[in-house]
Amino acid sequence: MSSSTAATTRASASRRDRVxxxxxxxxxxxxxxxxxxxxxxxGGLRWFDAALAGYLVGVLLAVFxxxxxxxxxLQRPPTACLNRRGWQAFRARGRRGRNAxxxxxxxxxNLLAQGFIRRRSTTRWAAHxxxxxxxxxxxxxxxxxxxxxxxFRSVGQDGSHYRAYLFGVGSGTFDATSVVGFxxxxxLNIAAVLVIAGVAVFLYRRLRDPGALAVERSGDFLALxxxxxxxxxxxxxxxxxxxxxxxxxxxxxxxxxLTVILGLLYIPFGKLFHIFQRPANIGVHFYKSAGAEGPQxxxxxxxxxxxxxxxxxxxxxxxxxxxxxxxxxxxxxxxETCPRCxxxxxxxxxxxxxxxxx
Numbered sequence: 001m002s003s004s005t006a007a008t009t010r011a012s013a014s015r016r017d018r019v020x021x022x023x024x025x026x027x028x029x030x031x032x033x034x035x036x037x038x039x040x041x042x043g044g045l046r047w048f049d050a051a052l053a054g055y056l057v058g059v060l061l062a063v064f065x066x067x068x069x070x071x072x073x074l075q076r077p078p079t080a081c082l083n084r085r086g087w088q089a090f091r092a093r094g095r096r097g098r099n100a101x102x103x104x105x106x107x108x109x110n111l112l113a114q115g116f117i118r119r120r121s122t123t124r125w126a127a128h129x130x131x132x133x134x135x136x137x138x139x140x141x142x143x144x145x146x147x148x149x150x151x152f153r154s155v156g157q158d159g160s161h162y163r164a165y166l167f168g169v170g171s172g173t174f175d176a177t178s179v180v181g182f183x184x185x186x187x188l189n190i191a192a193v194l195v196i197a198g199v200a201v202f203l204y205r206r207l208r209d210p211g212a213l214a215v216e217r218s219g220d221f222l223a224l225x226x227x228x229x230x231x232x233x234x235x236x237x238x239x240x241x242x243x244x245x246x247x248x249x250x251x252x253x254x255x256x257x258l259t260v261i262l263g264l265l266y267i268p269f270g271k272l273f274h275i276f277q278r279p280a281n282i283g284v285h286f287y288k289s290a291g292a293e294g295p296q297x298x299x300x301x302x303x304x305x306x307x308x309x310x311x312x313x314x315x316x317x318x319x320x321x322x323x324x325x326x327x328x329x330x331x332x333x334x335x336e337t338c339p340r341c342x343x344x345x346x347x348x349x350x351x352x353x354x355x356x357x358x
Contacts (some may be wrong), residue, residue: 089283110285127202131202133197141187301344
């Protein structure tokens with residue numbers, strides 16, 4: 001490793017070891033924005049449920065940690081390069097209209113439908129879809145209720161009709177005993193069923209698929225255990241109130257709150273952080289498209305094009321910042337060799353090492 005590369009690596013390590021002041025400040029601003037939104041959206045805390053204060057504290061801590069880690073993640077040399085190139089490609093002159101249309105398609109196929117997973121495995125795709133839509137539904141219900149943005153009031157004297165209020169503005173009424181009312185009041189249970197079904201599919205695959213077992217990590221099971229714990233304890237609350245006359249409700253309520261808060265705190269530090277990383281991957285699509293339309297890198301060994309010159313140039317610039325210098329000392333770089341020739345070179349090196357094959 002050259003002295004300049006070593007110095008760059010030490011500087012990068014030093015940046016990682018210290019607190020990022022900018023990320024801290026932006027994280028605190030994000031927390032402030034949430035608090036202001038809670039105050040205004042709940043009518044000056046008039047419709048804020050004090051019993052949900054613990055959930056709000058968990059949300060605020062998760063917001064700060066997620067924003068902080070995301071901003072620090074964006075500063076990593078590979079991420080920073082992809083982020084910069086993605087925005088450059090998206091805003092390229094003459095491509096903005098086409099890219100805007102393509103962005104809508106990418107959100108639908110890449111983020112919502114997750115077609116890239118279906119191409120790998122239908123089972124994995126089904127599990128991801130169940131967990132994704134279950135978590136999305138749960139978040140759409142939980143956060144507005146926690147912030148006091150949504151509340152319900154009974155209408156009339158029989159206590160079976162309710163009106164929903166969003167930011168203090170009333171909507172239509174519904175009968176609590178109707179299908180609509182049952183669905184509204186059990187949205188979190190529906191979300192829990194979706195998540196538990198997805199977790200079950202994930203566990204089935206991970207415990208039976210040799211390929212999945214080969215790359216299994218402890219964090220994978222931890223994320224599944226957390227999702228299951230949040231979902232099942234939430235359903236326990238419904239079981240207690242509907243079938244056990246409220247027995248054990250206080251204990252189950254505290255247990256559910258604990259799992260939710262721990263789950264929120266786990267998001268910025270565990271595998272679930274990819275929820276926020278995944279949208280940034282859309283920029284990679286525009287980056288690859290821009291590279292495909294530009295000059296292509298030719299292999300220095302066989303002369304065949306194998307990747308965009310833009311990508312190879314970025315690799316040669318970023319890898320030394322991570323402590324990997326693939327320069328050959330003569331102005332060339334190993335990154336300019338195509339994958340097929342790399343395999344050939346490895347084979348030749350192994351052959352020379354053992355004195356030849358055959």
